[in-house]
Amino acid sequence: MQIVSVIVDVPTMNTDKLFDYLVPEKWINFIRPGMRVSVPFGPRMIQGFVLEQKDHSDVEKLKYIHEPLDISPVLNEELLNLGKWLSEKVLCLKISAYQAMLPAAMKAKYEKVFHRLDGGTNPFLDELFGNKDELRWDVAKNNNSLPVLQEQIKNGTVEIKYLVKNKANKKTVRMITSLLSNDELLTALKNLSPNALKQKLVLEYFLTTTKSIPVKKVLEDTNSTTATIRSLINKGYLKEENKEEYRDPYEHRQFQKTTPFQLTMEQQKVITPIIKSIEENYHETFLLNGVTGSGKTEIYLQSIQKVINKGKEAIVLVPEIALTPQMVERFKSRFGNDVAVLHSGLSIGEKYDEWRKIQRKEAKVVVGARSAIFAPFENIGIIIIDEEHENSYKQEENPRYHARDVAIYRGELHQCPVILGSATPSLESFARSQKGIYTLLSMKKRMNNQALPSVSIVDMREELREGNRSMFSRELFEKLQDRINKNQQTVLFLNRRGHSSFVMCRDCGYVLQCPHCDISLTFHRYSNQMKCHYCGYESIVPTQCPECLSEHIRYFGTGTQKVEEELNKLLPEARVIRMDVDTTSRKGSHERLLQQFQDGKADILLGTQMIAKGLDFPNITLVGVLSADTMLHLPDFRSSEKTFQLLTQVSGRAGRHQLAGEVVIQTYTPEHYSIELAGAQDYDQFYNREMMMRKLGSYPPFYFITLITVIHEDLMKVVSITEKITKYLQAKLSNDTIILGPTTSPIPRIKNRYRYQCLLKYKREPELNKHLRYLLEHYQQQITSEGLTISIDVNPYIMM
């Protein structure tokens, strides 16, 4: 008797434990830990992950596994353990931890089918089912037979079955293989009837090419038909078979092979301790703090080369929006087909194939966004997180993990170095490097000693006072003109999308709001609509104020579309490429626009966040930030840090090569330290100032924080539950812990559901997760049946 313990795909606290199942005779020793299986659970079949194998269970009546869903384990032992660790650390269900580690194609898809039980005696069912035993739910629904089937189920002549479908399809191509040697081909040619001209052509074709060729190509090249091929197969000359093929998202791209640069003195100094830990197989976390353009990527590439030479593997994380073709190209150019790439721009099938390349050890390096940290490598030699300060490394849904924590966990396990790279490290990481937890490596010089661009900060209040009402200061406008005359390129950065952000009545100050969320609606020029960015609500643009009926209702704020229009008006000769969510939503458009800019088909690249990173074009000599303040006033203790980081990143796009660069930052609060110090590009001083603020506010890195948000349609319920939770925690946690709340969330309502929160700040609470887990279990009933949400975010990055 063989028994396995399974984590089932039922996302509730009550089922977040192991369930035992018997393994049917025929699959004994075939079904192993790490495989997906389909198992009966209540009335249905669901997916599960096998965690353990054993030969005894305390449960009396065990059910059998229905069927395996994999040929070999999809999660290795390390990842199975990592899932357990993760679920405890971030308080998520084990099933969601495991699902997060696998490509979407492997997530369970469920299907309902009707199964005929009457043994063919009921002619009425013949009509419904045809000559099959089973009928799919959606087919039955489409020809309106659900009510009839319901009757039959009552009679016991039909039952309903719940199946787990495997979505992980492999792509196959039909190949034709010649079974003959060249000599045999020649003999076969002689023996063909003189009329079989087409067959002759095909055999001759196989004389001149490789032995195995896709059917499609054979047909094209020889201009023959499937009938011709068929007769050659029947004669035993050729064979047809299906061959598995990867969907390669980069198949049509050529990558110029690059060779390692001779490292500069500064680079040499930085890479030495990294190489040492690779060679001597020990774990160390390095914080590589290098200014933009100081050659960090080259450090990554050469460290990875060492790792590959040792026969080990490398994981490189880059922020989603920095996964530009430029970044991918640098890795592909150095390591060719050894590189697998994982990011959200790939189709589900492409992602699945890249993942399989990793699993089959056909790739040695994975370059990917956050979830690539779970790459199923077994012999990791280095983990690199580029732009480590980026918020996109924190997942904002369950499991709410931070890739940096997972990286360090795996780095310790594999005894390999972890490199956190950034020009503007997160405060937390820099603080750890000051305490000696991470090893700080600094690079202060740009390549070729090119100076950092000179930055000037323009006070937009001053502009207004002097009568300039345009969105461009005089300084920025003059420089724009100058670059166009010189045939050099400019990047214009705007931290917002849409045409204008909101509509306000100038008489009464009323701002058009979403009726379901407490947030203002955004105006979209092209569709001429107001939209809610939280729930998707759309409405027409009012011509009259709904409050006071005034007609002085107008758009405020500036969006990329509006800037584009303004540029067309003021600088009609300038060629502008606009990059924002609207112009890059189609697959490949991001790449296409960047390519156009690189090819010099535009003078100005205008865009949002997505152009802040990774761009490295020699002809960019001017960067303009249209309004630096937009993020500064968000209700978030990291808003200064984010502003500083973003401004520094954007500035770093200018003057990376021979031509010197200039940056113009426009702002209404030039005196704010994060703007002033971003202008001076002084990270160290910014760090000191910001640490002071964090200390005063009892925020990270001085305190840990955990945010609990309670969400439901009924405001009274939300308030009372948040109060109870707060009371409970007050009783359980230490006196040094600060509990803020209950209060309304910064966005008090989204999609008609109210939001209340409670924020915990603490230095040491070893039992905290135990208490939080207790709370989740306590409210489980209301969570599953009354639509209550209790979201617990350990170390949150979004404070709303």
Ligand code: ADP
């Ligand atoms: P970062 O990642 O710190 O922004 P990069 O690695 O992109 O910096 O380096 C900036 C530029 O300098 C790139 O064009 C890169 O190819 C080049 N570079 C890096 N290291 C060297 C080197 N040792 N010698 C010459 N050029 C280099």
Ligand code: ZN
């Ligand atoms: Zn009004």
Ligand code: ZN
């Ligand atoms: Zn809304």
